Amino acid sequence: MDEQQSKSLRILSLYERLCQGDTILKKEEAVRFGVNEKTIQRDIDELRTYIANNFEASMVLEYDRKKNGYVLRRNENIWLTNEEILVLAKVLLESRAFQKAEMDQLLDKLILQSQPENRRFIQEVIRNERFHYVPVQHNQSLINMIWDLSYAVRTKRVTIIDYQKEGNDSPVKRKLKPVGIVFSEYYFYLVAFLIDYDFSFPTIYRMDRIVDYCITDERFKVDYKNRFEEGEFRKRVQFMYAGELMKITFRFWGPSLQAILDRLPTAKIIAKDEQSVTIEAEVYGRGIKMWLLSQAQYLEVLKPEEFRNEMRETIEKMLKNYK
Structure with a gap:
């Protein structure tokens, strides 16, 4: 091995160990590579120049007096602590x-x-x-699918999926305009508009139930003013049930108002008395009903009237289960 190859391997070894968090001691490295300490110092100087030119303020190679050696410091504003x-x-x-x-x-x-x-x-x-980690029951590998379908969302490509609905014997085929991917309570979801239906709201698909998918070369257009925003959608959906956007009003007198406001990011307190608060929130679909029912006797839906009646009917059906 010629001198240049030896130098290259030496510098690569030093750099790799620095990245792993090792402390470089000149005397030990000189013995390890069979060179003098001045040679190791030149290697370190070259590494310092390389890191300064390529990583700017994110990393710096410096001498640590406590450790009596050279260490690689990472800027905590950029790297994870x-x-x-x-x-x-x-x-x-x-x-x-x-x-x-x-x-x-x-x-x-x-x-x-x-x-x-x-x-x-x-x-x-x-x-x-x-x-003791226990994954959810589907046991599907999702990482590559999340990447692929995120690409379809980003590039606005029409996507065809085979979707296995729970309880169905065989999957159904759907042609979609994918507009977002969100995670909620154990599952990843694909949010998409069905091409063959003129719905004003998107449909939500649990990604572990997507049996197969094909990202086509066909593009779809999105009006910028009406573009889908995952963050805004996520504020308004509960248990990932899609549906029309609606505004609800309810009274709450339970033990934790903070839990209510955390659960419903769009919630606003519009009235308050000694016993209760009145809250207004924008929500998608009927998943909100499941959550409201979980609040037991500490909540009353006021508006809209149709939704209030639906809540009453559901509670009456629940009561029949206990007769």
């Missing part, structure tokens, strides 16, 4: 959205972004949750 990595790991585990193998892979990669001396701590903190 150890605390942030732990929080994300907790959120991932709580989602239950991925197969066990996929979850393990995501967690391993995430933890590798932390500083080496903190990896064991993060692993210990999540060890029990990770050991």
Whole structure:
């Protein structure tokens, strides 16, 4: 091996170990590679120049006096901190959205972004949750599908899916204009407009029930003023039930007003007395009924009248179950 090859391999080795969080000690590296310390210093200087030119303020190679060696510092305003990595790991585990193998892979990669001396701590903190992790029942691999259908959304490509409805023997074929992908309570959903139907609101498809999909070369147009916005949609939908947009008004006198306002991002308090508050909110579809019923005796729907009557009828049917 000539001198240039030796130098290249030496610098690559130093850089790889720096990225892994190792501390580079000149004396040890000189012994490791059979060169003098000045040679290692020149390698470090070249690495410092390379990092400064290519990573700007995101990373810096500097001497750590406490460790008596060189370390790679990452700007915490750009890179994930150890605390942030732990929080994300907790959120991932709580989602239950991925197969066990996929979850393990995501967690391993995430933890590798932390500083080496903190990896064991993060692993210990999540060890029990990770050991007892139970994914949702569908056990489908979704990561590649999410990427592919996100591409279809971004490029506005007509997509054909085979969708297996729960309780059906065979899947149905649907031709769609995909407009968004959202995650809610364990599941990923594709939000799309059916091409063969003139609905003013989108249809929601659970992605684990998509048996097959084909992203075509056909494009669809979206009026910018009326474009679908996932964030705004997510504020107004409960349990991912689609439907017409409606405005509801209800009285609430339960123990946690904050929980109500957190659950309904569009909620506004429009009146208040000593016993209750009156809340108004914009919501899509009928999923809101399921959530309102979960509040038991602490809530009364006031408007719209049709929806109030529907709530009353549902409660009467529920009462019959207990006779």
